[in-house]
Amino acid sequence: xxxxxxxxxxxxxxxxxxxxxxxxxxxxxxxxxxxxxxxxxxxxxxxxxxxxxxxxxxxxxxxxxxxxxxxxxxxxxxxxxxxxxxxxxxxxxxxxxxxxxxxxxxxxxxxxxxxxxxxxxxxxxxxxxxxxxxxxxxxxxxxxxxxxxxxxxxxxxxxxxxxxxxxxxxxxxxxxxxxxxxxxxxxxxxxxxxxxxxxxxxxxxxxxxxxxxxxxxxxxxxxxxxxxxxxxxxxxxxxxxxxxxxxxxxxxxxxxxxxxxxxxxxxxxxxxxxxxxxxxxxxxxxxxxxxxxxxxxxxxxxxxxxxxxxxxxxxxxxxxxxxxxxxxxxxxxxxxxxxxxxxxxxxxxxxxxxxxxxxxxxxxxxxxxxxxxxxxxxxxxxxxxxxxxxxxxxxxxxxxxxxxxxxxxxxxxxxxxxxxxxxxxxx
Numbered sequence: 031x032x033x034x035x036x037x038x039x040x041x042x043x044x045x046x047x048x049x050x051x052x053x054x055x056x057x058x059x060x061x062x063x064x065x066x067x068x069x070x071x072x073x074x075x076x077x078x079x080x081x082x083x084x085x086x087x088x089x090x091x092x093x094x095x096x097x098x099x100x101x102x103x104x105x106x107x108x109x110x111x112x113x114x115x116x117x118x119x120x121x122x123x124x125x126x127x128x129x130x131x132x133x134x135x136x137x138x139x140x141x142x143x144x145x146x147x148x149x150x151x152x153x154x155x156x157x158x159x160x161x162x163x164x165x166x167x168x169x170x171x172x173x174x175x176x177x178x179x180x181x182x183x184x185x186x187x188x189x190x191x192x193x194x195x196x197x198x199x200x201x202x203x204x205x206x207x208x209x210x211x212x213x214x215x216x217x218x219x220x221x222x223x224x225x226x227x228x229x230x231x232x233x234x235x236x237x238x239x240x241x242x243x244x245x246x247x248x249x250x251x252x253x254x255x256x257x258x259x260x261x262x263x264x265x266x267x268x269x270x271x272x273x274x275x276x277x278x279x280x281x282x283x284x285x286x287x288x289x290x291x292x293x294x295x296x297x298x299x300x301x302x303x304x305x306x307x308x309x310x311x312x313x314x315x316x317x318x319x320x321x322x323x324x325x326x327x328x329x330x331x332x333x334x335x336x337x338x339x340x341x342x343x344x345x346x347x348x349x350x351x352x353x354x355x356x357x358x359x360x361x362x363x364x365x366x367x368x369x370x371x372x373x374x375x376x377x378x379x380x381x382x383x384x385x386x387x388x389x390x391x392x393x394x395x396x397x398x399x400x401x402x403x404x405x406x407x408x409x410x411x412x413x414x415x416x417x418x419x420x421x422x423x424x425x426x427x428x429x430x431x432x433x434x435x436x437x438x439x440x441x442x443x444x445x446x447x448x449x450x451x452x453x454x455x456x457x
Contacts (some may be wrong), residue, residue, distance in 0.1 A: 054366050065171050068148035068244060069448040072167035075245040082156035089149040097142035102130040105186060105309070111211040127309035137298035144291035151284035164449060165442040170240045172434040177233035179427045184226035187420060189340055190399070191215075191222040194412065197403050211409045218413060249390035258432040260381055269444045276445030289348035291355075296344040300337035302330035321390035362443060369440040376433045384424055391415075391422040 037391075073079060107125030120257035198215035204210075246252070273279065307326040308409060401407035441448070 052285040060323065062251060063171075064255065065168060066448055068171045068240075069164040069167045071244045071246075072163050073449055075325060076163045078159050078160070078163060079156065079453040082152070082159045086149065086152040086156050086247065089145070089152040093142065093149045097183060099133065099138065100131045102128050107311075117253070125311045126307055128305055129305055129307045131306045132306060133298075134304060135298035135301050137295050138190035140295035140298055141244035144288040144295060147284045151281045151288065151364060154184055154277045154281035154284060157300050158281065159279060160449075161445060161447065164447060165342070165438055166442070167243060168438040168448065170236070170243050170434060170437070171254065171256065172431060174233070174236040174252070175238045175254050175434075176431040177229070177236040178254065179257045179295060179430070180424075181233050183423050183427060184222070184229040188226050188438055189411070189417070190395075191219040194399070194402075194416070195219045198409070200377070201405065203321055204356060206405055214409060214413065218416065223331060250293060255436070257427065257430045259430060260377065263370055263373050263437070269366055269440075270363070273366065273378060273444065278362065278445070279355070279359055282351070282358050286348065286351045286355050289344065290350045293341065293344040293348050296341045299375050300332070300341065302332060304329050306327035332421065365426050365443040366440070369436055373436040373440055376429060379428045380426070383422070383429060387422045391409040391419045395419040 054150070083395040105125070105127040128197065195215045195218075198212050202212045240246075241248065241250065273434065305328045307324075309324040311322045312320070335373065357366070395415045395418075398407055398412050404407065
């Protein structure tokens with residue numbers, strides 16, 4: 031965990047707190063959880079990754095067997111022929127034989143290549159699961175940041191509505207405010223309290239999702255940095271150039287290679303296996319026990335099936351796999367461009383909103399508050415300014431979340447990892 035720096039003291043007008051918290055993040059105590067730590071924890075506890083690793087190991091075991099020759103077969107023949115011949119009776123081993131199939135035309139090599147490619151595809155799928163796990167962790171992390179921002183904004187909103195209500199009570203006692211206007215101020219305060227309750231419920235829900243994904247105990251303290259503006263994304267051309275290293279595309283490419291190796295395997299299997307049989311037999315020859323040796327060859331006769339249908343089936347499977355790979359590459363490219371464009375647009379909107387709406391709404395609310403307190407402005411003007419401030423602040427928080435979610439979506443589409451345990455994915 032990072033060390034905890036000293037808290038930096040700042041002073042500002044209470045009405046400006048909500049906006050200034052968003053415009054210029056304050057220095058706070060070091061947080062317990064960062065995005066990187068959250069992603070690392072999610073990778074550690076995700077059962078999907080355990081399943082993906084097990085599948086990769088299963089494929090590795092199959093690949094080890096795929097490159098081996100078939101085992102020889104030992105045959106033992108028992109008979110009472112010798113006992114009958116010499117009058118001793120009983121049964122004995124009369125024949126020993128070993129039969130070995132000889133795969134021809136490199137079929138074992140093609141089968142091993144296909145199995146190796148499927149092992150690499152399983153490893154690529156494991157990386158894809160890691161990407162998806164980090165994506166889920168990032169979304170939960172930013173959602174909790176957003177919920178915390180809502181609570182802070184609602185708390186500030188409640189504080190200044192309480193102040194407005196006190197001002198209204200003072201003016202009502204002085205005869206400067208009607209009962210109806212005083213009730214409207216109390217209604218504004220009640221709405222602020224209700225919004226704070228809703229924000230706290232939203233935070234509780236987001237915290238439950240975050241803790242559940244990271245497998246944290248309910249008693250674990252969760253403190254996050256404040257939600258802030260996402261940085262500008264890398265250039266689109268840069269992301270396109272590394273797209274071929276995306277785990278999803280790597281897995282698809284390995285599946286295509288495996289299917290092509292299986293085509294060659296099917297072609298090799300059209301040539302039947304040759305089997306060699308070596309045997310030793312005990313028999314009576316000219317009244318004496320003798321051992322005789324035999325060597326035999328056997329081969330399947332391709333009369334009814336020549337394996338052409340299997341070759342055609344494997345070729346069709348390879349074509350289908352390659353078409354799926356091309357479709358995956360196309361879809362990833364579309365998603366990459368879409369998320370990149372949307373993120374750039376939202377970031378621009380954030381900057382415009384902060385300059386054109388958030389800061390002016392804060393100044394208008396402060397000026398209107400002073401005018402109302404001095405009796406120069408009406409209650410309607412105060413409520414309009416307060417509601418405009420609430421809308422501007424809430425919209426800014428929502429835009430920050432949207433940008434962070436798009437950043438996570440873009441990272442997933444580009445195949446970029448957050449966690450340093452997978453550095454090869456980010457090069």
